[in-house]
Amino acid sequence: MLKFIIKRLLWMIPSLFAVSFLAFVLIQLPPGDFVTTYIATLASSNEVVDQNTAAALRERFGLDQSMLVQYLKWIWGILSRGDFGISFEWQQPVSGLIWERMALTLVLALASLLATWAIALPIGVYSAVKKYSIGDYAFTAFTFFGLSIPSFLLALVLMYVAAVEFGADVGGLFSPEYETAPWSIAKTLDLLSRLWLPVAILAVSSTASLIRVMRANMLDELPKPYVTTARAKGLSEFRLLIKYPLRIALNPFISTIAWLLPNLISGSVVVAIVLNLPTAAPLLLQALMAQDMYLAGAFVLLICALTLIGSLISDILLALVDPRIRLE
Amino acid sequence: MRDDENMSSGVTRRTFLAGVGGAVALSVAGGSASAAATKEAPQLAALVKDGKLPPLAERLPKNPMVVKPWEKIGTYGGTLRRGLRGSSDHNGILRMVGNQGLVRWNMDFTQALPNLAERWEVNADASQFTFYLLKGAKWSDGHPFTADDVVFAIEDVVKNKELYSSTPAQISVAGKPVVVEKIDDYTVKFTFAAANALYLENLATPLGQHPTLFAKHYCSKFLPKYNPNLDADVKAAGSSSWPDLFRAKCGDIEIPQRWGNAEKPVLDPWMIKEAYSGGATRVLMVRNPYFWQVDTEGNQLPYVDELNFGISQDVESLMLNVISGKIDIQERHINSLANKPTLSQNMKKGDYRLLSLVPSAAQQCSLYLNMTHKDPVLRKIFADKSFRQALSMGINRQEIIDIVYFGQSEGYQTGPRPGHPWYHEKLARQFTEFATDKANAMLDKAGLDKKNANGIRLRPDGQPLFFAVDVIPTLYPDLVDVLELVKAHWTKIGVSMKVNTIERALYYTRGDDNAHDAQVWPGPGGLDPMLDPRDFFAFHPQGSRYAIPWTLWYTSNGAKGEEPPESQKKRFKLYDEARSTADVDKRGAIMKQVFDIAAEEFEVMGICLAVGGFGVIRNNLRNVPEKQPDSWSWPNPGPALPQQFTFTS
Numbered sequence: 016m017l018k019f020i021i022k023r024l025l026w027m028i029p030s031l032f033a034v035s036f037l038a039f040v041l042i043q044l045p046p047g048d049f050v051t052t053y054i055a056t057l058a059s060s061n062e063v064v065d066q067n068t069a070a071a072l073r074e075r076f077g078l079d080q081s082m083l084v085q086y087l088k089w090i091w092g093i094l095s096r097g098d099f100g101i102s103f104e105w106q107q108p109v110s111g112l113i114w115e116r117m118a119l120t121l122v123l124a125l126a127s128l129l130a131t132w133a134i135a136l137p138i139g140v141y142s143a144v145k146k147y148s149i150g151d152y153a154f155t156a157f158t159f160f161g162l163s164i165p166s167f168l169l170a171l172v173l174m175y176v177a178a179v180e181f182g183a184d185v186g187g188l189f190s191p192e193y194e195t196a197p198w199s200i201a202k203t204l205d206l207l208s209r210l211w212l213p214v215a216i217l218a219v220s221s222t223a224s225l226i227r228v229m230r231a232n233m234l235d236e237l238p239k240p241y242v243t244t245a246r247a248k249g250l251s252e253f254r255l256l257i258k259y260p261l262r263i264a265l266n267p268f269i270s271t272i273a274w275l276l277p278n279l280i281s282g283s284v285v286v287a288i289v290l291n292l293p294t295a296a297p298l299l300l301q302a303l304m305a306q307d308m309y310l311a312g313a314f315v316l317l318i319c320a321l322t323l324i325g326s327l328i329s330d331i332l333l334a335l336v337d338p339r340i341r342l343e
Numbered sequence: 344m345r346d347d348e349n350m351s352s353g354v355t356r357r358t359f360l361a362g363v364g365g366a367v368a369l370s371v372a373g374g375s376a377s378a379a380a381t382k383e384a385p386q387l388a389a390l391v392k393d394g395k396l397p398p399l400a401e402r403l404p405k406n407p408m409v410v411k412p413w414e415k416i417g418t419y420g421g422t423l424r425r426g427l428r429g430s431s432d433h434n435g436i437l438r439m440v441g442n443q444g445l446v447r448w449n450m451d452f453t454q455a456l457p458n459l460a461e462r463w464e465v466n467a468d469a470s471q472f473t474f475y476l477l478k479g480a481k482w483s484d485g486h487p488f489t490a491d492d493v494v495f496a497i498e499d500v501v502k503n504k505e506l507y508s509s510t511p512a513q514i515s516v517a518g519k520p521v522v523v524e525k526i527d528d529y530t531v532k533f534t535f536a537a538a539n540a541l542y543l544e545n546l547a548t549p550l551g552q553h554p555t556l557f558a559k560h561y562c563s564k565f566l567p568k569y570n571p572n573l574d575a576d577v578k579a580a581g582s583s584s585w586p587d588l589f590r591a592k593c594g595d596i597e598i599p600q601r602w603g604n605a606e607k608p609v610l611d612p613w614m615i616k617e618a619y620s621g622g623a624t625r626v627l628m629v630r631n632p633y634f635w636q637v638d639t640e641g642n643q644l645p646y647v648d649e650l651n652f653g654i655s656q657d658v659e660s661l662m663l664n665v666i667s668g669k670i671d672i673q674e675r676h677i678n679s680l681a682n683k684p685t686l687s688q689n690m691k692k693g694d695y696r697l698l699s700l701v702p703s704a705a706q707q708c709s710l711y712l713n714m715t716h717k718d719p720v721l722r723k724i725f726a727d728k729s730f731r732q733a734l735s736m737g738i739n740r741q742e743i744i745d746i747v748y749f750g751q752s753e754g755y756q757t758g759p760r761p762g763h764p765w766y767h768e769k770l771a772r773q774f775t776e777f778a779t780d781k782a783n784a785m786l787d788k789a790g791l792d793k794k795n796a797n798g799i800r801l802r803p804d805g806q807p808l809f810f811a812v813d814v815i816p817t818l819y820p821d822l823v824d825v826l827e828l829v830k831a832h833w834t835k836i837g838v839s840m841k842v843n844t845i846e847r848a849l850y851y852t853r854g855d856d857n858a859h860d861a862q863v864w865p866g867p868g869g870l871d872p873m874l875d876p877r878d879f880f881a882f883h884p885q886g887s888r889y890a891i892p893w894t895l896w897y898t899s900n901g902a903k904g905e906e907p908p909e910s911q912k913k914r915f916k917l918y919d920e921a922r923s924t925a926d927v928d929k930r931g932a933i934m935k936q937v938f939d940i941a942a943e944e945f946e947v948m949g950i951c952l953a954v955g956g957f958g959v960i961r962n963n964l965r966n967v968p969e970k971q972p973d974s975w976s977w978p979n980p981g982p983a984l985p986q987q988f989t990f991t992s
Binding site for chain 1: 429430431507508509581583586587590591598599600603617620621622624625627651654655656657659660663664666667692846847848849850851852853855885
């Protein structure tokens with residue numbers, strides 16, 4: 016097991032290099048550069064950038080150098096002094112911009128993950144055990160409903176109802192008075208009181224698919240001989256379910272952890288933008304659109320690192336939970 | 344509807360004020376209020392009582408600048424809420440707050456008024472400007488604002504090659520930057536290498552704010568000339584170079600960092616409390632206790648305590664905030680035609696009224712055929728004047744106006760808006776009639792008389808006549824609709840066009856590389872023909888899209904680009920002459936010659952007169968002019984003086 020983990024950790028290093036380089040190239044692939052985009056953005060509100068300023072900007076940001084040189088400079092900064100570079104747009108160190116956002120992103124991601132599991136697991140098991148019951152049909156209908164509504168639309172509708180019908184203050188993760196306050200118990204409570212809306216929206220669609228997966232897996236396991244054997248040995252129906260088929264059926268839940276982490280950052284972009292959440296997603300999108308390379312690159316690098324870590328975690332967990340999997 | 348008709352057809356620049364509800368102009372009359380009678384905001388009074396702030400009389404100039412409120416004397420208090428986007432929206436703050444140059448615009452966008460300069464003298468050939476500064480005005484940290492600050496800003500900062508690798512175009516004439524000298528503490532002299540008659544107007548635009556942007560006592564700490572230990576400071580701050588540190592601390596006119604440092608002394612009515620930075624979800628500004636303007640009863644401005652700019656990532660959520668009454672004044676981002684019905688319907692619910700904006704633009708959709716195209720055949724066809732005239736007459740403008748612009752416009756080419764003293768009938772109206780037969784006949788005569796099986800005309804080399812028109816759908820969705828209709832109209836005269844919807848950076852890159860067939864953009868020059876004449880001759884290296892190589896030739900004095908035809912060169916000369924003519928009437932006469940040539944050459948094709956914009960104002964926010972010009976040069980609502988906006992309870 017230990018050998019496996021070390022091997023996997025070592026593999027991560029070249030993977031991260033490859034990924035960071037690819038990301039850097041991809042961000043630069045669209046025509047133009049940060050300065051072009053910057054001028055275009057200002058022009059969209061009919062604002063004018065002095066021509067001389069534009070040329071000076073390009074020179075200052077090193078955009079006149081080749082892509083490889085820019086990449087090597089960036090990666091050397093990260094390796095040698097943990098410096099992720101400067102965001103072109105904000106002229107602030109990238110590291111200062113991303114950490115708080117990443118923290119909030121993880122809070123939201125974990126909360127949505129827990130909510131999804133808490134709803135999907137019991138319902139999936141119930142639907143499988145009580146196949147074709149009224150309850151199963153009702154949940155099935157609900158899940159299809161949940162799957163078919165795009166989450167940004169759900170977010171917009173909920174916001175509209177809350178804002179226009181109830182006059183509630185929606186959007187954002189904090190009330191105005193806590194937005195820039197330092198962390199405190201009151202601020203945490205405020206966060207919790209507002210977290211439910213994005214969590215609910217994000218959970219709806221993923222819950223729906225997980226219920227289906229869970230139901231199908233359970234249905235696969237339930238008719239198997241070991242279940243019949245256990246039942247014949249007099250195990251209570253509830254203990255039997257928990258102890259054997261559920262463990263096996265959990266497999267897809269665990270193996271998806273790897274993509275859950277990055278997915279909750281990139282998959283929630285639209286919802287985060289609509290709800291104005293101060294998470295990583297909107298900042299990443301902005302950075303990509305503005306071709307703010309170092310900022311976008313740092314995000315992509317982090318997301319890749321999370322994916323790699325996530326897949327390691329899910330492999331370890333799988334080995335622990337699923338008796339059929341052996342690492343040696 | 345009547346209002347809109349008025350706006351699109353009849354607001355003159357000179358009578359614009361009368362059109363604004365017959366109200367009185369915001370006027371400035373120095374010296375009518377004595378400092379002894381002045382009053383201040385309650386919080387400031389409390390600070391004075393506690394000894395934390397000098398009394399008002401010591402904070403204000405002896406003769407503070409007096410502003411006549413738009414409707415009535417206001418009351419102190421309140422937080423004004425407005426929306427920003429999360430990216431590159433720093434100018435949303437500039438438009439509200441950063442309007443404190445040496446001079447400022449009047450309400451009708453025709454004349455520069457005194458501001459931080461109480462008065463000025465201009466020499467006969469408009470190459471020397473002497474400004475007399477407002478005596479006793481102070482920066483927001485209480486330090487006096489003097490001639491030293493102005494000289495420092497230009498001579499030490501803007502003319503510093505390491506900070507500005509080339510001098511901003513605003514202050515450089517005939518290739519040489521301005522020279523600024525201190526005459527005494529409150530007098531500065533600007534000397535240009537040649538005449539610069541538009542300088543006062545330029546000073547009133549946002550790009551003219553440099554002289555009052557940098558406080559010497561603060562910003563000199565970040566210049567090597569004044570701070571021998573700067574290298575150590577740069578390291579300590581973690582900056583990569585001193586210019587980076589300077590920009591982070593002192594900002595520049597239009598970069599986000601201008602609003603990123605709460606310590607920087609300013610001359611604005613409000614100062615930063617919570618900065619605009621990459622991670623911010625809002626920007627908060629609080630009143631400047633040393634602001635140097637008072638109302639006619641001697642009350643120190645601003646009336647409103649705080650500005651709260653919420654940062655939205657998404658326009659829809661901004662719209663929701665407007666509808667539910669959580670925004671006090673907004674026009675940026677929400678003022679698309681598509682949003683107007685929603686905003687009109689919800690006026691009662693959101694408790695707001697509509698603000699109407701007079702576009703400074705001339706044209707809703709200028710069509711630029713690339714006359715310097717890389718393909719020699721297309722270049723020759725596009726360069727043929729009668730081809731362009733035929734295309735123009737092949738467009739059914741009324742249909743476009745009815746379908747896309749709800750009937751709110753009229754057929755138009757380009758030039759100053761109707762009612763403007765320089766309005767040019769021929770430039771504006773020629774070839775706007777819809778005449779398919781005439782157009783067909785002209786195209787036949789132009790040598791494009793052979794057609795293929797689909798009825799598309801053939802070029803001299805036998806290829807079908809086809810070109811793409813670039814448009815940015817995310818930026819101007821209406822222009823996509825316009826082009827779709829134009830495409831249908833042109834098919835009828837045997838011209839095949841593709842509506843090429845592309846991303847905006849690609850749009851610019853194609854233009855920069857001269858790789859486009861044709862592009863569209865709203866055409867400026869309606870109220871600001873001197874400031875942005877890009878549709879009258881090849882003036883703008885990115886905006887005059889019918890011949891970008893010509894503009895490069897013009898801006899680089901012949902070093903780059905491609906030599907333009909004589910008629911362009913003549914206009915360059917005339918425009919340079921107009922720019923150095925102080926007398927407005929003489930300047931108008933010169934510009935008329937430019938318009939005559941532009942009308943004759945017919946390089947740019949227009950669809951219809953730019954349609955008026957709008958915004959919303961909450962009903963309890965008063966002193967806001969409900970009709971304003973809409974322009975970057977008149978950065979609305981700034982010149983309407985937000986410092987005298989006030990809330991009724």
